[in-house]
Amino acid sequence: MLSQPQGKLTPGAVLLDRFALLGRVGVGMGGETWRARALDGSADVAIKVVHHGGLRLRQHLDLLREAAILRGLDHPHVVPYLGVVDLPGTSATYLIIQWARGGNLAGWMAGRGRVPAARVRLLGTQLCAALDAAHQAGILHRDLKPENVLLREPDPETPHLLLADFGIAQRMSQQAADVSRPAGSPGYSAPECWRAGTVTAAADVYSLGALILTLARGSPPPLAFDGMLPDLDEAEERLNRVSDPDLRVVTELALAMLAREPELRPTVAEVRAVLEGKSRSVPRRAARVATLPPTSRRRRRWWTIVAVAASLVVATLTLAAVMAWAAAS
Numbered sequence: 561m562l563s564q565p566q567g568k569l570t571p572g573a574v575l576l577d578r579f580a581l582l583g584r585v586g587v588g589m590g591g592e593t594w595r596a597r598a599l600d601g602s603a604d605v606a607i608k609v610v611h612h613g614g615l616r617l618r619q620h621l622d623l624l625r626e627a628a629i630l631r632g633l634d635h636p637h638v639v640p641y642l643g644v645v646d647l648p649g650t651s652a653t654y655l656i657i658q659w660a661r662g663g664n665l666a667g668w669m670a671g672r673g674r675v676p677a678a679r680v681r682l683l684g685t686q687l688c689a690a691l692d693a694a695h696q697a698g699i700l701h702r703d704l705k706p707e708n709v710l711l712r713e714p715d716p717e718t719p720h721l722l723l724a725d726f727g728i729a730q731r732m733s734q735q736a737a738d739v740s741r742p743a744g745s746p747g748y749s750a751p752e753c754w755r756a757g758t759v760t761a762a763a764d765v766y767s768l769g770a771l772i773l774t775l776a777r778g779s780p781p782p783l784a785f786d787g788m789l790p791d792l793d794e795a796e797e798r799l800n801r802v803s804d805p806d807l808r809v810v811t812e813l814a815l816a817m818l819a820r821e822p823e824l825r826p827t828v829a830e831v832r833a834v835l836e837g838k839s840r841s842v843p844r845r846a847a848r849v850a851t852l853p854p855t856s857r858r859r860r861r862w863w864t865i866v867a868v869a870a871s872l873v874v875a876t877l878t879l880a881a882v883m884a885w886a887a888a889s
């Protein structure tokens with residue numbers, strides 16, 4: 561029987577007779593992620609753990625699915641899979657992956673500000689390669705964001721990126737998005753991920769566009785205001801002020817990738833061609849979106865703000881009236 565700590569995991573505990581836990585690095589919907597050191601001193605690993613019991617069956621199956629996806633994706637820009645432990649009689653399931661010594665991309669970006677366009681191109685190209693490998697294997701990642709991209713080495717100038725966290729990834733054959741599952745992350749997840757319907761590879765293009773924009777601007781992507789749709793007005797206004805031609809191309813590309821309609825976004829191959837400088841123009845399909853008159857969108861945004869403000873006033877007055885009535889009776 562393999563050694564398993566009972567109850568809560570703590571630093572120093574030995575797992576599966578092979579790993580000493582060093583510290584917890586993440587707690588997500590699906591479970592916990594720990595950094596652990598192999599007892600034979602060979603290497604550090606990351607272990608994603610889901611404890612069994614209670615309502616955890618779904619998380620348990622999700623972790624097994626994530627393991628199966630990672631096992632099938634052997635790519636230089638996908639985090640390497642080392643194994644899964646899911647034995648009868650154990651109280652938890654463990655997904656073991658290679659430890660990425662540079663932490664995640666969100667940490668690398670913090671305090672760094674705007675990333676030069678040439679470097680954005682290199683980082684974007686690496687992620688295109690990872691997404692392409694996933695898509696070729698019939699997998700949609702659906703949760704591409706800086707926290708789910710790891711750096712193989714600590715703090716290099718141009719990191720080697722590893723796409724990680726396939727926790728809500730989906731097979732392309734599974735046509736409709738399952739709306740009972742988390743859709744991804746606000747700001748990074750495509751609008752179609754938040755509603756019932758088909759999700760395609762274009763959803764990952766959207767997330768990569770948000771990530772590229774974040775790198776190029778040094779600030780988070782435009783957040784959805786009306787419902788779950790992004791407000792690109794401000795981003796487009798800023799684009800008009802960008803004078804560096806390289807930064808302009810990268811920003812224009814990112815905005816095209818953030819098109820609300822999936823079919824208007826460029827494909828991963830088209831994005832990669834622009835990032836690698838093999839194509840100089842951002843694909844035309846998306847340009848149609850970028851040339852919508854900004855004023856009409858700005859007006860729509862103001863109407864949305866007015867409508868939300870009016871709803872708040874009505875809600876407050878109604879609440880006040882109910883409270884006054886309750887106090888009087």
Ligand SMILES: Nc1ncnc2c1ncn2[C@@H]1O[C@H](COP(=O)(O)OP(=O)(O)OP(=O)(O)O)[C@@H](O)[C@H]1O
Nearest residue numbers: 585586588589593606657658659660664707725727
């Ligand atoms: N192999 C790894 N090497 C280094 N750090 C890792 C590794 N795997 C995960 N982490 C760290 O742990 C965090 C959480 O991991 P991951 O995203 O896989 O888990 P999660 O449970 O899906 O979390 P969340 O729901 O927050 O996305 C990552 O953002 C990263 O900082």
Ligand SMILES: [Mg+2]
Nearest residue numbers: 588707708725
């Ligand atoms: Mg994650």
